[in-house]
Amino acid sequence: xxxxxxxxxxxxxxxxxxxxxxxxxxxxxxxxxxxxxxxxxxxxxxxxxxxxxxxxxxxxxxxxxxxxxxxxxxxxxxxxxxxxxxxxxxxxxxxxxxxxxxxxxxxxxxxxxxxxxxxxxxxxxxxxxxxxxxxxxxxxxxxxxxxxxxxxxxxxxxxxxxxxxxxxxxxxxxxxxxxxxxxxxxxxxxxxxxxxxxxxxxxxxxxxxxxxxxxxxxxxxxxxxxxxxxxxxxxxxxxxxxxxxxxxxxxxxxxxxxxxxxxxxxxxxxxxxxxxxxxxxxxxxxxxxxxxxxxxxxxxxxxxxxxxxxxxxxxxxxxxxxxxxx
Amino acid sequence: xxxxxxxxxxxxxxxxxxxxxxxxxxxxxxxxxxxxxxxxxxxxxxxxxxxxxxxxxxxxxxxxxxxxxxxxxxxxxxxxxxxxxxxxxxxxxxxxxxxxxxxxxxxxxxxxxxxxxxxxxxxxxxxxxxxxxxxxxxxxxxxxxxxxxxxxxxxxxxxxxxxxxxxxxxxxxxxxxxxxxxxxxxxxxxxxxxxxxxxxxxxxxxxxxxxxxxxxxxxxxxxxxxxxxxxxxxxxxxxxxxxxxxxxxxxxxxxxxxxxxxxxxxxxxxxxxxxxxxxxxxxxxxxxxxxxxxxxxxxxxxxxxxxxxxxxxxxxxxxxxxxxxx
Numbered sequence: 001x002x003x004x005x006x007x008x009x010x011x012x013x014x015x016x017x018x019x020x021x022x023x024x025x026x027x028x029x030x031x032x033x034x035x036x037x038x039x040x041x042x043x044x045x046x047x048x049x050x051x052x053x054x055x056x057x058x059x060x061x062x063x064x065x066x067x068x069x070x071x072x073x074x075x076x077x078x079x080x081x082x083x084x085x086x087x088x089x090x091x092x093x094x095x096x097x098x099x100x101x102x103x104x105x106x107x108x109x110x111x112x113x114x115x116x117x118x119x120x121x122x123x124x125x126x127x128x129x130x131x132x133x134x135x136x137x138x139x140x141x142x143x144x145x146x147x148x149x150x151x152x153x154x155x156x157x158x159x160x161x162x163x164x165x166x167x168x169x170x171x172x173x174x175x176x177x178x179x180x181x182x183x184x185x186x187x188x189x190x191x192x193x194x195x196x197x198x199x200x201x202x203x204x205x206x207x208x209x210x211x212x213x214x215x216x217x218x219x220x221x222x223x224x225x226x227x228x229x230x231x232x233x234x235x236x237x238x239x240x241x242x243x244x245x246x247x248x249x250x251x252x253x254x255x256x257x258x259x260x261x262x263x264x265x266x267x268x269x270x271x272x273x274x275x276x277x278x279x280x281x282x283x284x285x286x287x288x289x290x291x292x293x294x295x296x297x298x299x300x301x302x303x304x305x306x307x308x309x310x311x312x313x314x315x316x317x318x319x320x321x322x323x324x325x326x
Numbered sequence: 327x328x329x330x331x332x333x334x335x336x337x338x339x340x341x342x343x344x345x346x347x348x349x350x351x352x353x354x355x356x357x358x359x360x361x362x363x364x365x366x367x368x369x370x371x372x373x374x375x376x377x378x379x380x381x382x383x384x385x386x387x388x389x390x391x392x393x394x395x396x397x398x399x400x401x402x403x404x405x406x407x408x409x410x411x412x413x414x415x416x417x418x419x420x421x422x423x424x425x426x427x428x429x430x431x432x433x434x435x436x437x438x439x440x441x442x443x444x445x446x447x448x449x450x451x452x453x454x455x456x457x458x459x460x461x462x463x464x465x466x467x468x469x470x471x472x473x474x475x476x477x478x479x480x481x482x483x484x485x486x487x488x489x490x491x492x493x494x495x496x497x498x499x500x501x502x503x504x505x506x507x508x509x510x511x512x513x514x515x516x517x518x519x520x521x522x523x524x525x526x527x528x529x530x531x532x533x534x535x536x537x538x539x540x541x542x543x544x545x546x547x548x549x550x551x552x553x554x555x556x557x558x559x560x561x562x563x564x565x566x567x568x569x570x571x572x573x574x575x576x577x578x579x580x581x582x583x584x585x586x587x588x589x590x591x592x593x594x595x596x597x598x599x600x601x602x603x604x605x606x607x608x609x610x611x612x613x614x615x616x617x618x619x620x621x622x623x624x625x626x627x628x629x630x631x632x633x634x635x636x637x638x639x640x641x642x643x644x645x646x647x648x649x650x651x652x
Contacts, residue, residue, distance in 0.1 A: 015491060015492055015495060018489075018492040019496065023496070026505055026508050027504060027507070027508055028508075030507060030508045031510060137633065137637070138629075140580075141580060141629050141632040142629050143584045143587055143604075143632070145607070146607060146624075146625035146628065149611070149614060149621050150621070150625070153614055153615075153621070157614070157615050241497040242498065245497035245499030245501075246499065248499060249588050249591065249592055263500070264503075267503065267504075267507040267594065268593070270507075275504065275507065279496070279500060279504055282500055283495050283496050283500075286496070286497055287495050
């Protein structure tokens with residue numbers, strides 16, 4: 001068990017290295033000249049050339065990548081082209097906002113989504129089920145930034161009960177961003193929970209549980225939900241990615257000083273190190289969540305656990321059967 | 327194989343379905359198959375509704391030139407800034423009094439005095455082009471990588487899937503954003519960026535489908551007949567994989583509409599003067615308080631389009647695999 005968790009964490013290292021390579025390569029093609037940006041448009045060409053040489057921008061691509069990588073491994077994510085300070089200064093100030101926003105949103109998605117999904121499945125074909133199905137269909141089709149604008153229009157401009165931008169008002173600043181961010185993924189969680197629960201409820205062991213006289217809520221919560229949980233957790237995990245992507249837009253709409261809005265403004269000002277660090281951090285967050293999901297499988301499903309306890313030959317065999325013999 | 331088995335309404339196109347028939351029976355067989363598919367699709371009222379809405383939107387986009395003057399898209403009229411729906415500026419009222427026919431702003435005008443309805447219709451061109459082009463590109467790329475990985479397996483499978491894993495660690499919107507930032511703004515670059523982002527996703531879908539189809543008996547039979555790999559892939563494997571892939575592609579079209587709009591909304595895609603729904607929302611943000619119709623119309627259009635793609639996709643899924651619908 002512990003061995004499996006450690007193994008999963010170790011796999012994270014090469015993946016993050018590869019992600020850093022991908023992001024570095026993409027941003028390498030950024031058209032802006034960092035030296036020109038740092039010195040300003042009026043600086044003489046010789047000074048720009050000299051700075052390029054000092055920064056090592058004339059070195060081959062791979063040399064630059066490995067220099068960046070060794071910097072990262074030593075805890076130096078580079079200096080912002082704009083402010084001339086370590087990118088961590090800005091990121092450190094903005095990380096809590098994004099963490100709060102994403103954390104609250106995924107919490108809402110998981111709790112409310114699963115709850116509504118179960119209600120929908122248990123009361124299949126009721127009016128409530130019908131309403132929830134229609135609403136989740138609508139919610140998964142609403143662009144979150146438009147939803148954000150509509151809420152802003154109603155709650156801030158018309159009613160004036162919630163702040164339209166910034167984080168100065170404590171929890172009230174987060175109400176609208178969290179709703180805007182969590183509604184589309186929640187719709188997907190509701191649909192997945194509903195179908196997974198419906199499938200489980202039809203199983204024989206649920207009939208057995210009912211037949212032996214268990215109370216309905218114990219049948220649903222302890223027997224059905226536990227068996228339906230795997231696909232639900234997978235959907236929640238994979239939706240965390242779209243949630244993080246959505247945060248980029250939502251933070252911009254609400255003017256929240258988070259990582260996402262930092263990335264957008266840095267892209268506009270072609271501040272590559274800042275974009276790199278922000279993007280890598282968000283990718284890391286997503287990877288960690290995917291890892292947590294993977295580990296959660298072993299807690300939920302004893303079958304997965306035992307597979308890893310005596311995982312030697314059986315899995316190899318399965319892999320072979322998937323590959324057609326030539 | 328027994329053609330009668332089709333009449334029982336079992337999933338003909340799903341990977342578990344009956345074998346792809348010999349070429350001699352092909353045409354009649356496929357015609358019947360398509361007819362039954364269409365019939366099942368039509369039984370689903372909401373899916374048909376979605377399809378009708380989509381056809382209207384696509385026709386409107388294609389024939390926009392016939393009933394609307396393209397010059398109106400960028401025509402800025404200082405006197406008709408911020409007109410509410412069905413409102414006319416004084417200059418326009420005078421011209422109407424003089425007997426000239428003048429366009430009625432059924433959705434009002436934006437902050438530059440451009441007619442919103444005209445811009446939404448012409449905006450459908452860019453939004454739909456982006457959506458269909460990205461799905462086409464990433465589907466083809468996904469087919470190549472997915473078939474390669476799933477059919478040949480072995481080292482190729484491992485390499486492709488590890489690369490896919492790395493790309494899946496980056497939230498889609500963020501990934502597209504960084505590619506657009508490197509390539510620069512514009513519709514072509516946006517299409518390229520989102521296609522690259524979507525390719526790993528489709529590779530996964532295709533590979534999973536290929537794995538289930540490749541173990542079917544008819545693939546084995548074709549191989550025993552001495553068919554080449556190319557023949558098996560093109561004639562037997564891909565046709566039997568198309569069902570799930572088409573469903574995924576249709577549903578992804580709705581996320582494409584939203585990702586494209588989201589990127590344009592934060593100013594990283596189609597740039598403002600050209601009419602794109604997301605860009606229109608971005609432009610109208612500052613007028614939100616006094617002219618809510620400016621943000622209402624483009625957002626609703628995005629939502630209706632995305633919803634229609636979702637409905638059609640769901641309908642297709644049910645029609646292709648009736649076992650899923652209980």
